[in-house]
Amino acid sequence: VSSRAGGTSEEFEVFFVRHQRELARLGYLLTGDHAAGDDVAADALLAAWVNWSRVCSRDRPIAYVRRMTINLAASRVRRDVRERRGLLAILPGLDQFAPVADSAAVIDVRTALMRLPAGRRACIVLRYAFDLSETEVAEALEISVGTVKSQTSKAAAQLRLALAQFRSDGATPAGTDVETADQVRSRRR
């Protein structure tokens, strides 16, 4: 298939440039991985471009592209966990593949976030990190406002507890499932 002639429309381009950073940050908080965050944002924007004739006519195209980012991030995390099936020899010695660029505090927050179930994680990130209203979160996740409220409050309680625990331990807990997924991913690169 030959590449398309011309660029994107001005309207789409404005949308892309305005939201790319927010979407990459959303992707990062949901996957716990810098590169994966950028990837899912790019893929969500591509989905928006493919479907733009319908997406643009909605009240809020951003709700669609946020939802795509969230869905893509969730499937990426699940896949990374799942593909460890059969990786017998990888678990020992994983420490050497742990990311080194981030400070312990950043890893704490990321680890605590990644321990939340995906739905709760999406709610707290959208509400707290991006200051969306409950209605906006409900729209992005296609769930009820009541569910947003309850998921967010559960997530907040769980996060506060985890962060308090990390700080009193003075160290990042080792060997959580999600960290392992990240490390396996870094190893493959």
Added chain:
Amino acid sequence: MIDDEQLRDVLRREAESHQPDLVGLRARFEAGRAATPAAVGTDQCGGGSGRARPRLSRLTLLLGSPGRRGAPILRSAILVAAVVCAVSVMVHRAQPQTGPTATVPSPPGPAYCASGDDEVLGRYWLLNNLWGADKGTGHQCVRSLSHQGSRIGWSTDWDWSGGPGQVKSFASVVLGWEWGWKVPGTGLPVAVSDLRTVRTNWNFTLTQKTPNDLDVAYDLWFHNVPHPTDENPSAEVRVLLYHTGGEAVPPASKVGTVTIDGASWDLYRTGSSWDVFSFVRSSPTTSAELDLKDFIDKARSIGVPGSFDYLSSVQAGADVRTGSGRLTTTDYSVRID
């Protein structure tokens, strides 16, 4: 303990700590855009080319609402396949339906080709699971063929290359858990101690357009919590009815050979995050009538106590590593008592 306002602050700072690689992000977007056929991709709001518009709207209608779409489509082959499948279904659907409705299987459903696309069929759902697609190049679609009570038929087509020995996709029918819950009233999860039988039948045909490296298998999932959502499973039991190509399981992990339902099965044990027991039928079959409880019991007899607390999911499909072909399931059912 930090308060709510501090938590907001921590999360805002964490978000801002990510400095996106905007050049890389744009490059990935543009690569996907270049690979998208002109007839499908357009960013003209509402208007656009008259030639492409009807096809696009029918395609998106058949593939589901925007929110239900899975991953965006990066490979042109997938989109081309989607268009071809959707158009052929449109032709099919356009024909008048005749005959009694109660006893005649439903006509083939639309093809679902995007990652994560699904169709609910009673208690089951059909899932276009492309969990390893980025290990190679290719595409896969699923479609339902029939649905009468607890009996269903479905098919999947795939074409995968690259990433030798690595699973690209598991087009599958799911009863119960799949990193969450989709269909209510499945009767799962059920405590393994309360499980009497897991009766199933599965008849399929396998068409190999090129030599394949694949397994046609049941995949049973277990949790040590009664209502799992995102939690890792505690154990997995795979029952491979048909295997062709390279090694289905690392040979060194073989723990024995067992006889179940008059057939011989090689049993392998692998896994890191959870125990994986793989029963590989010594002589491949395309027709099975089994009580999967027999396999569960055998795995439990050598497994870690406790890792089989709850059966949460019974799945069946094709784990494809490489090759091109089609799996047509003419009759499938699972009954849990």
